[in-house]
Amino acid sequence: MPLITLTSDLGTQNHALPSVKGRIMTTFPEVSIIDITHNIPGFNLQQIVYVFKQAYRHFPQGTFHFILCELYAHPARQLLYAYENGQHIFCGDNGFMTLLFDDKPIQIYRLTEQVAPYNFITVSDLFISSAAALLHQHRSGMENVTVNDIVVKQPTHASYRDNMLEAQVLYIDQFGNVVLNVTYKQFEEVRRGRKFKILFMRDEEINILSVHYNDVPEGEKLCLFNTADHLEIAVNKGNASRLFGFKDRNDQSLFYNTIKLFFE
Template sequence: MPLVTLTSDIGSQDYLVGAIKGRLLRIDPAFQIIDISHSLSPFNYPQAAYVCRSAIRNFPEFTFHVVLINLFESKPEQLLLAFHNNQYVICADNGLLSMILEDKPEMVIGIPLEKAAIKNTLYCIDIAARAITQLANGEPVERIGIPDAEYNEKNPLRPLLGESWIEGQIIFIDNFENVVVNITQEQFEQQRKGRRFKIVFKRDEVIERISGSYADVPQGEKLVLFNSAGYMEIAINKGNAAGLFGLRGFNENTESHAMMHNRLFYQTVKVFFE
């Protein structure tokens, strides 16, 4: 019984998520389907990479993760099926795979799409479902697609590093308006080297210690902790940090507009070490 996760930017307003699950079950009623999220922002690759990467690592080995993000950035010619750290990822050939994995996958198969087919979301899910069934049944990869296929890559959004500082970007704002920054605890400690630090954002907001939980500070006070995914998080105990501080994350919808006006299209958080 293959375990299959679904992540998308489709939302839940219409029929499509239900139809996707129906198509999966029509191809193999034994699929166990788990939703990760269908509320990701359209075209927001850093956000999608963070959510997928943080969820995938918690699943049993050999789970199939179907990522339906920006399927049609360009006219699709193939889907990608990657295997890495004992997990399978199926996604569009749009650069997101390298951002999720932050590494070269151990295996990549290019699954060709029929040239004459109407390449909509349900067609793509049919192709993905058949590939999952073939793999689960032990068919060789050569019968599923093209091994070691060439594919598009995008660089992960990594923090900038200096001798006495590290600068991260806001990549996600959760339902409580806690703000996630692309600095992991491991990166923070490696750069810190036991030194004191100041975390600075919005010019004059400063935090000088890492909390273990939201309750470490009085209600209404700001704090920084490392969340369950291991990423830096700015929060307010029983408050909404993003709204109160006017923080926002990367949004590719505003990228071209911001660049035209010579402005950053995401906000940064900087840590100074002393």
């Protein structure tokens, strides 16, 4: 029986998510369904991509991933499929695929069956029937597409010049920890053994890289690399996003706050 994950912006306080799960279990009665996230506010595609990207790579090969986010972003309401790293990924044509894989060359397919009426239930039904076909080694109802045929969104990358790394906020978690688009590898390549500092309002700064949240006293700010290998600004038993004025907005422009790291 297949393992299926669900990632959506449907929330958990209405009928939508249970309805989708019911449709899946009707076709696959013994399926295991895993929820990745459903509670990121709408129109925050880059945040959804960040959460999904860190989670899906830990699933066994052959897992099916249904992404039900921003399904109405493309006027043609295209639905896409990709098989990468042993994972089957279904999503709407809204930039999710290009954000997920960045510049990595992958083969993307368009689902050719027209969905009418078009809604999260009928989209889920097509994902389910396509998954069933793939389990029987059939890739019917799919055609190759190129990046010229789909919505392309580029992830934001931190940029370095004049001993300064300008980073953007990728994600703010439920604890108010602020995740930046800076990986440990990029940080060390730029740092080259030098001292660093992150400056905030009121002349506050962070200039030490912590390993754990409790490396500093309660209420103190810190930065560390999280399990996703991204630089994170936090407060031990506090809320960094509120302390430093980072606001969770929609990310139609792909990022909403800029932070500067200085090296000397």
